[in-house]
Structures are given as C-alpha cells and as structure tokens.
Amino acid sequence: MPRCAVLGSPIAHSLSPVMHRTAYEVLGLHDWSYDAYEVDEDGIGPFLAGLDDQWRGLSLTMPLKRAVVPYLDTVDAEARAVGGVNTVIVDVEGRHGFNTDVPGGAAALRERGVDSVEDALVIGSGATAEAMVASLRQLGLRRVTLAVRGMDRGVELAERLEAGSALSDRITGSSATPLAVEVTGIGPDMPRATQVVVSTVPAAAVAPYAQMLATRCDVVFDVIYDPWPTPLARAAQAEAVPVASGLDLLAHQAAAQVRLMTGREIGVSLLRDAALGALTTR
Template sequence: MDSQRNSRNKAAVLGSPIAHSLSPVLHRAAYEELGLDDWSYDRFEIDEAHLPGFLAGLDERWAGLSLTMPLKRAVIPFLDQVSPTARAVEAVNTVVFTEDGRAVGDNTDIPGLLAALAERGVRQVESAAVLGAGATAASAVAALARICTGEVTAYVRSPVRAAEMQRLGERLGVPLRTAPWSTAAESFGAPLVIATTPAGTTDPLAAEVPERPGTLFDVLYEPWPTPLAAAWLATGAPLLGGLDLLVHQAALQVEQMTGRVPAPLAAMRAAGERALAGGRGVTG
C-alpha cells in the first residue's frame, strides 16, 4: 500500500434509502481478504439536503465514498475533479480523497459493467438493446459506446425519456434510436440486452423470450432470478445479474480507495452471495 493510503482508512456508502445496501458487505470482505484490518466501511442515510454538511465534516482519515441514489448527480458541484467517464453520464458513484485534500469523482458502474461482460466473454457486439431510461440505462449506453459497433435501441415509456436518451446518444457518439415500451419484446432479437428497469417491470416480457436469444444483463439482484432472467436461463443463453455489476463496480472502488490492485473479486462475490442468500441487500 502506498503512503497516501496509510493514514486514510475510512470509507462509506451514502444514499437514501441505504439501510439494505450490499456495499458494506462487499467492501469489508475485500478489506479482510487484503489484510486491511484497520480499515472501516460504513453506511449513512444521506439525502441531497444533508450532503453538503456531511462532506464538510469529513477529516483526513477518509479515503473515499460510494454514492447511490439520489446523490450521484448532486455530489458533482462539491468535487474538485470529475473523470471523463462520470462527466459523460453526469453521475458520480465514487469519490476518492487525495493526499493534497482534493475530492475526485468517478463512475465505476460503466467500467464495472464492461468488466462483468468481458468476464463472460462479451467484448464486442454488433447491436444492443437497453430496457429503461434511468441512470443505470445511461451507464449502459456509455458502456455500449465502447463495445457496440452498430445501433443501440432504447425502449422507453415516455417521449420525455426518449428525448433524454437521444441526447445522451448524441453526446456519447452512439447511434441510438428509441422505441416505445410496448414493443420491448422486439429487443430480444439483439445479441445483447441490458435490462435496467425496477423490479417487476420486465416480468410480462418473460413469456416473449425466444428459443435462441443472445446475452441478457439484468441489473437487478434481489429477488433473483427475475421472471425474465429465469426464462432466459431456461434457454441456456448467457445471463448476467445485478450482483455481477455490483461486485465489479465495487472492486474498482476498492482499488481506487485503497491503492491495492487487484481487488479480491472472488471473496467479494462470495460475500455478496451469502448476504443475498440470507435476505440482505436491496440497493447498491
């Protein structure tokens, strides 16, 4: 470990709601595996109104923060530097405090998603579909900007969301078209489908899964499998779940905050699986 991290050994996840976040389980498992006995990782219920005061109260012992909703955009004005990755989607899920006192924001959801796909052998696709238009959908499009050689189709519920996704595609240089949610089953013809919608939203689509679909990345992880994921699994086609994304983005956070590379992915995944088996964890 470098000297910068010797005096910085505190980290936490912030958000609202936060009580069931799985992040402490994953980060603490990493610390244990890495032998970082003096490191701590906690969770704090913090909304936009209380974020400035919380940040102002942090001392030199803090190494970093993980951020979930509704803070990913709200934190940006308080940072000294924001990575191009985070700027691209206007969302920061990671803050690292440097030795000279700067707060640096990054987004590990995007490289985490790419790492999870690469782990399953998906490194390039000719086209892709995204179900949804929220923050995770934006990260999915940003990831696809790096591995999709053709068109991305986003299936959305409203003209407002469609316009937002089209602007995102233009900003990222992605050939993106939008389609109404009522036609979402058409997405299953794509070689890669990324489902980013809340629990229950894609359940009616489970009956529409074809015999030979491509790869599905369903970012939910509790309950798991979702009906859509179960239908996909029954075909024998490649399937990734929310825990894959959560573990990979958390591993990148651990590396940035502790300076230890690589993070212990296997130990983190095992801890996450145990926690979910016990009914813990509903948010990142």
C-alpha cells in the same frame, strides 16, 4: 484509522459494506473501516465539508450520483461522459470523482464471454440505463434501442446519449462511430433481434415479454438481483442464453472502488460471494 463509507438515501439495503469489509479482511487492512450513512441531496455538501484526514473514499448511490458533482475538485472522463459519480476519492489534493459502474458493466459482460457489441436493446430510461449504454459503448456499441415506459424521458435520454457519446469520444480521443439511438415503448414492438438485452426496470415490467426477449438475443443482462432469478433471467436460462446480473455489476464496480480507495486488487468472486451471502440471510 483510514475511513470509507457508502452514502445514499435510502441506504439500509446497501450491500457495499459487506463487500468492502470482506475486501479489507482478505487484504489484511484490519485498521480500515467502511460504514453506511443516510445522506440525501441536501446533506451531501455538509457531509463532504466535514471530512477529516482519516477519510480515503466514498461510494455513492442514489440520489447522490449527480448531486455530488458540484462539490468535487476533479471528475474523470467516464464520470463526465455520463454525468454521474459513484466513487469519491479523498486525498491531500481534494475530492475526486469517478464512475466505476461504467467499467463494471463492461467487465460483467466480458465475464460472460462478450468482448464486443454492435447493437443492443436497453430497457429503461433512468441513470442505470444511461450508465449501461456507456458500458456497452466500451465494448464497441454502435446502435442502441431504448425501450421505455415514458416516451418523453426516453427521448431526453436519447439526446443525452448521443451528445454524451460525442463528448466521450472527444475526451478520450476516440474515433469510434457515433452512437445511433432509437426509442420505442416496452412491448411487442421491441427489436426482433439484438446482441444484448439489458433490463434496468423492475422485473414485473419485463415479465410479459421475457420469453420473447430471451429468444432474440445472444446475452441477457438484468441489473435486478433481488429477488433472483427474474422472469427475464429465468427465460434466458431456459434458452441457454448467458445471463449477467446486477450482482455481477455490483461486485465488479466494488472491486474497482477498492482498487481506487486502497490501491490494492481484490477478486471479484470474493465480493460477489459476500454479497450473495448477505442476501440469503435477509
């Protein structure tokens, strides 16, 4: 029986099992299984060491996306560029790391009609913000402003982004314009106009500025999906500004994981509907 799973800590909230199990059912992969395991940084090494030949793939959530890297035999270019892995494929040649969050974020924006981006405001300084900048970079991002709660972390992320942009271009052979990064606080000094506003922080942190932000951009991407809509999403909808959500990101990255793990394609809308259904019953 081919086995897959999602690992993380905490893990009980994960929507990955319902999405992947839905994919297996639709694809007729009735002998495949997908489970959830509570695993922290100290446990990831032993868990990987215990995998047998039934295992095909792992989805990883926090806090394992960076912690897993030393235990892998290969890491693809996108995962190397952002320094994090959310997917591990297991085969006879070893354990291989990928990052489907990056293409998933770009695909979620394309679904909202965004095919190219030159400038963006990204709110937050964590791993999700870093992955979202990489997603925007796939759409041509040249300038980004980071709006952060802690300036020290913001500056550190800005330095990583600029270095990571150069590394990614070298890895992929791209001749794209180097990424320009500015850092500001979350507040009224955030840019007065930008193509895309991406929020990766709790909804309450952005709520006081939701209306201001919604009137200054062409599209909003709020990675929060529960509860939904967030104040930012609600303000954008009131202004007829297209909105992408964390559920869109989750479904797109999960579809890419299914493809990597099974070699089969699955519709994103099927996975999104499955996740939404699970949310409504919580």
